[in-house]
Amino acid sequence: MSTPRGFVLGLDLSTQQVKAMVLDDELVVLTEVHVHFDKDLPKFSTQGGVHIHEDKLTVTSPVLMWVEAIDLALERLVQSGVDLSQVAVLSGSGQQHGSVYWRQGARKTLRNAAASSPLHLTLQGCFSLDEVPVWMDSSTATECRQLEQALGGAQSLADITGSRAYERFTGNQIAKVYRTWPRAYEDTERISLVSSFAASLFLGDYATIDYSDGSGMNLLDIRKKCWTQRCLDACAPDLAEKLGELVPSHTVLGPVSSYLVQRYGFSPNCQVVAFSGDNPGSLAGMRLQAGDIAVSLGTSDTVFLWLKEPRPALEGHVFCNPICQEAYMALICFKNASLTRERVRDRCAAGSWEEFSRALRATPPGNGGNIGFYFDTMEITPPAVGIHRFNTDDEKVEAFADDVEVRALVEGQFLAKRVHAEGLGYRTEPETRILATGGASSNKDILQNLRYTRLGDVPKPMIACHT
């Protein structure tokens, strides 16, 4: 058996795409491929990787689309010429909070997947739900109130799990699945997060949920690092058994599946490390240190930082830290982010990021006193909806000139990050680094506004960009 040379494969199963990257043993990127759900797998008819249902609250993705996308990403890696037999270790991340429901008997099928057939065909009958809830879903208000009530109130729930009940958090989603489709729930032998689901496809067996992504479920005791029985009981029966064990985020789960070895030429010695949520993954990948603040500008916008002591509040989240078991991470999430920027780009900047950037450069910081709040859909932080524009005299107006609209959107989004972060006690010091990641962080003119509307009152925090 040959020993692989030490390449590393990293994957991200996020809202709009799968990204895969191979690095050599000195962490030089050898190749990178993307599979964009809407463009590369049009038969699933997603928009932005999701299906928004008629009630405008329910948001799902087809689970087999994710399986097919991962196979396609691996095929593209092989086509790029990279030698997958040299990959010594692989790991990855997934959009947080989404859940996958494996039907009774699915484990056996997964373990025995034949290399002659792509995984999405083998796993066709393996899911008790074809369409699964993702982080954009906000249809579980009833379940949230029930969970908070069962735990003695929103703050009591937050004190244990790091967050009050949030609609997108997995425990509330599972409670809705149980209430709406009790037979499908009964027929489920394992519930995965998107991250542990993706890891399972590489492991050829059910992968365990890690502490950090598990913190986004309203079920895990973030201090004791175990499931909270009272939360499980309030959501659905036999839940502990369907969720399985929990592990630290850097746990080596075992070697890759024989499917991967035979179909793509992986070494049977290649090890799978637990996958985590995309934000915990960014904290690890950006090598965030205590005192740094990270801003992720992906489909969602998030602000997060390394935390020594958990102090859960009624706004924002505290997750277990993916790197250090004694530490935590604080996070605030904004739903109206890249997709809202794209909408305004299409209406006010001829559908071009260059034109969007030009509009930012053509307008002064502060936007001449014009300000706007753009919540196309119900926001997470704060829970608000609608477009609200105010002119220099603080009067509500219906519209702005195109360039003013572009700046009002970006400044409004960044000011909201600052206001809510400061509300939670985040402060910047002169040496604070603000690190940006996610798709929109490639846009320097957008990042420039992160500087103007910086998260504190220091003259020049350092802003670095990791895309």
Ligand SMILES: Nc1ncnc2c1ncn2[C@@H]1O[C@H](COP(=O)(O)OP(=O)(O)O)[C@@H](O)[C@H]1O
């Ligand atoms: N030059 C750019 N300027 C602003 N936004 C951009 C630019 N390029 C890509 N984006 C945004 O990045 C988003 C995707 O970010 P990404 O982090 O890959 O998302 P996700 O991981 O959630 O799928 C797109 O929706 C797009 O709006």
Ligand SMILES: O=C(CO)[C@@H](O)[C@H](O)COP(=O)(O)O
């Ligand atoms: O809900 C959250 C964090 O709590 C989101 O940040 C999701 O994790 C989606 O991530 P992206 O696809 O936008 O990166």
